[in-house]
Amino acid sequence: MIHLTLIIVDFLTGLLAAGAWALASAGGAIAAVVGGGFLGLSMVRRWRRKR
Template sequence: MIHLTLIIVDFLSGLIAAGAWALASAGGAIAMVVGGGVAGVSLFRRWRRRG
């Protein structure tokens, strides 16, 4: 019975870790897209001012 409980706990903790990793990587990708968009807009405004 103890072995089964350990297997279940290990499985659940693995799922939680995988979910946290997926959330962190998705958050990083979203931050990259948003940061790239902000940088692109600021560069575009500078370019229009110069021209």
């Protein structure tokens, strides 16, 4: 019975770690998209001022 409990705990810990990794990856991707959008917008504004 102890082995089964350890397997379940190990499985849940793995799920928690995978969920945290997925959340961090998604957060990084979202931050990159938002940052890229702001950078692109500022570059377009600078380009319009020069013309």
